[in-house]
Amino acid sequence: MELEEKYLSRKEIFSGRIIHVVIDTVELPDGTESTREVAYHPDGVGILALTDRDEVLLVRQYRYPIERVIYEIPAGKMDPGETDTEAAAIRELREETGAVAGTFEPFGSCLVSPGFCDETLHLYRAADLRFGQQDLDEDEFLNVERIAFDKALAMVESGEINDAKTCIAILREALHRK
């Protein structure tokens, strides 16, 4: 089956600090028309950071859309125009946790919700950590916890950790250890 959808026209809905929302009219593979609601969102980075005691650095952060505090790996959005995902990941790890890593390697990427959003998250794995000062954005409030890797994996399996990027990073690391 032919799958591609062709852009026909755009209605601008909203251009905010974070998201840009449009309704595009598209031609479907069968020649009919439909609309697609899209939220364009900056790409981001997430970092699985492991201490010498085999703990994972996790941040506890209130997430307004779901109205609760959850566990996530350190993460952040790319700055406007920024293209170096590794530099962004090094920055976000340092800002959120104070950690600087001796070893820093790509750990895959993921599309968060490709039906309506273009956001890609670039994951990194950090080890050989040294700790300095946290340096949060002015509207950012979070607590950093060090959790034993095996416990973090159990939290993914029990559902206590269910942030997608965090699940992927921890499951991938666990699989590589087997």
Next chain:
Amino acid sequence: MELEEKYLSRKEIFSGRIIHVVIDTVELPDGTESTREVAYHPDGVGILALTDRDEVLLVRQYRYPIERVIYEIPAGKMDPGETDTEAAAIRELREETGAVAGTFEPFGSCLVSPGFCDETLHLYRAADLRFGQQDLDEDEFLNVERIAFDKALAMVESGEINDAKTCIAILREALHRK
């Protein structure tokens, strides 16, 4: 550190077929004010469906926001007012692939992008499949492929598969097999 953010007021931006976009003004933990752009999106379901030959059912689908065809596990949105995630998952698997499963079990859930979106995906694992007729929505175009589980895992590790829910389902299954 106190983490909770308090709702102060809302500006409605857009209420579409799929997403509902608002800008809320919130009180941050330090008493200052900020705004939160939120895209409310229906929750969804995703199904890791395994054939008797240890193949995974994957759908190839054009995702308009990223302008390309990607591999994903069968998935779909909850209908308005629908609360039974297992029933939704059984329906989406049948509609997208024609498959009906003899064994159907919860396989965790994930938050796709909790910084700006409330969407939760509920994952299920299906086996003992019988195949009938596909029954796609009118604006839905996709091809179903059966891919050997080990190959699908290799595609996650290489990045050829990078849809978040699909990565989580395949990584979790792989880990349970070790």
